[in-house]
Amino acid sequence: MAVTTWMACDGCGSLVYGKRFARELNVCPECGHHSRLGAPERLAQLLDAGSAELLPVAPTLVDPLEFVDDRPYTERLAQARERTGLEDAVLCARGRILGVDVVVAAMDFRFLGGSMGVAVGEAITGAADAAARDRVPLILVTASGGARMQEGIWSLLQMAKTSQALAELDALGVPTISVITDPTYAGVAASFATLTDVIIAEPGARMGFTGPRVIMETIGERLPEGFQTAETLLRCGLIDAIRPRGELRVTLAGLLNQRRSVPAAWSAGALIRRIEELPARDAWQVVRQARDPGRPTALDYIAQIVDGFCELRGDRATGDCPAILGGVGRLEGRPIMIIAHQKGHTTAELIARDYGMAGPDGYRKAARLMRLAEKWRLPVITLIDTPGAHPGVAAEEGGQAIAIAESVRLMSQLRTPTVAVVTGEGGSGGALALAMADRVLCLAGAVYSVISPEGCAAILWRDRAHAPRAAAALRVDARELLRMRVVDGVIPEPAGGAHSDPLLAAELLRHGLRAAFAEVADVPIDELLAARRQRYSEIGRDNHVRA
Template structure:
């Protein structure tokens, strides 16, 4: 940052924005939490400023951590390491490159560990590793969500192999929080590299990045010098990482506190009373209006039907979307995140189509890629960790069939989702809202309750595909639909569906808001009923449910 003092008598100061080069009035820059009003560049904040920005006023109290070895290697380059430490302490007023506190965020008790790049580039040494570990231990003992705000150039060279060991030390501390079901969130600020990026910054449940923040194991200079590659525009920035599935979201500094309040709020259980709503669903096939299976297929595909995002907006009180498979991509056909349903925190995963040709193309026609199923699996595991019920909303012709999908292990991704859901220790409610196509749909529907919307369909293959293969005539699709028994009444009779969610007269597309309200009633009923079950009962019932398919009743008991 370049500060230009002008008009000393008047007490005015101006600076040059490091992002766009514009002249900015310093007081305006500070009032805006160091975000440039011209280009939106997010400047560095100190650890103390980070804590003040995030936590409720006057709620922060320091966390003490053990004293560490000051100079484990007796390191000396152009200056002795202790001199560098003393100089950094004088300049920053900090003991080391991190501040750790207890506090509240929107009234929820949390632990915050905020790094400060001013102190030796925010490098990870023994003191930082011990501070992060101590913070995690406080979070574990007091069951408070842990929020890590990172800013680092990597491991501290002056501490050598001892600094490297802090990566393992902090990773073990976070693993204990995983085992105990305590939420962890990292806030990536610019820059976050090396040992911090490859340990606690990216091993949390949720990764939030500020706009433009750079994150990576090797810095651009190291990459260029080592392999001589030309790096793409925006390489390692938050925007690049969101596209490639590494971070969950990008959040502007002005909205960061609110976003974190919503996230940690998902760990707070609601005590709202619930009244049984037995009429929310239809469980008797005779109670459904008669309709031809092919008519149901066509109704299920109407573009006016509510999508997963429509249901999320209308059936849930709030929704925080999480992105990416933490490997390579963020599939737009799969929506996943945390929500509230009647005050109850839940995890929601669903396929997303669209209402227009442009939306369909953008969402890959609702057909998930392997990264979509791996994103879903991430959220399933998070739900299991936090003890949240899972709701899945399924409307897909099937998993995406393509060369890249096969290269990335489409079959493996689906298989992993099936096995994960089969043993998930929390209630799972699946709703077939439109098309339920083959294994691509089943990958989200291994559930304790499988609900089917009145005009939805569920099948091993599309009617057209079946007609082409078995009748060698795609025009025989209506006949195939009837033969496959894809409609909701047949699914109820076969025991595939536990219940049918009624739709407004004329179909969900005629009254989308009413259709969403009906879906909300049905899901509420299922979630509240299943929350009363023990984990052992849930797993035993789920096993028995799927164990029975295809087995004659008189043989089933013997084979269990």
């Protein structure tokens, strides 16, 4: 007679039927706590059945310091090997995830706390070498307490060894993704785990350089609730996403499939390129239309024209600005990186998104995603809708001017095709930071200016009531922007404005992007960069304004 096995959840203590627990991938159905997995189980869950091929690991020093605490280090190794059936704390394999070829290195916390010694460093480096040889993505599943003390300085230097291996994959353009599981600390967190293109964490997973107990003993402070958890890391801009274990395979395959190019050429689309096709309009009325809260936001457009969008978050340094979002997806079957200002329709949404006014962390996030697009060879689309960069003490102290300057410089040199579209307000340097592209477009109801009309009126006329006069003087509307060759083309809008028919507005945007990419997508990159330099070097010359 079969014996029913019940297990107690490590998170909430609830009893869970063993077979159900296994079906749930060792996730508690009551509280969602993700129990630790061994490396063999992790590979079995991630890789397609029958696709795994374990990678060999070169021989390494076994006990370089002949270390003894209360017993010899060699005895500890022998015990860990007997208990886990592993040679060391990581298992590496070639395989496929939903048909996508990958190399996976999965760490095992059961083996001496997943600590990194020379064998782990060699295995991670070997996995990176295999990914480089095969030109396939490297997936790193981390679980570690840090460096292995019994191997001393040899363990510390594995941080350098594995970091170098990740840098070589960057140079080759090989995608890398980390899956952070609980816990990931110290030498692993400060090397290969956080050097990947994308960092995904399981819910509740903790990651940091120094563990909580050591921190409290060192500085004598009480740590905040949720300290170093995935949820806090996401809010602080240190990881891209949190995914439950059951969604990891689909998420990883979705990200990696974005790199598979469609051979068909971009087809031509519809753009207005002659000022005669645009009626003269009152500039202040256009400004008011561009600010209409019913106007489609970036997320509205993305939902309609981008397939399989996967948002990537955080600047990996200080935060995750809500006013700028970005991620990978497909436009008409072609992989793209899309980065956009996001406002909102309701007052609550506008406040949550800071009215589309990005801080330094927003521009650093955008820059990170642009560099990722360059590495993954994805064209970049930017959607611009902002009154300007966020004004305030925190933004200034965080380096607002520097972040904008570096974003503009990066776009000037980015080795991938770029198309920018002003969809609503294009305000000052906050807009330009995402607008230095190979093709710059605007919607017919959009505006683009050095300053808001109100700001200009307050400075020059000393009265904000002169904003309509300032709007006309600044020539902010689409017709004038096309005449001055600030934009290369104008995307038509529905008769009542984009907000009157958002679905049609999105379709018109799709056609405009198609037309722009038809011109730049297949141009050799050195020629594209030369044309980009020439485009911006000619701004302000006598022949730059249409009659």
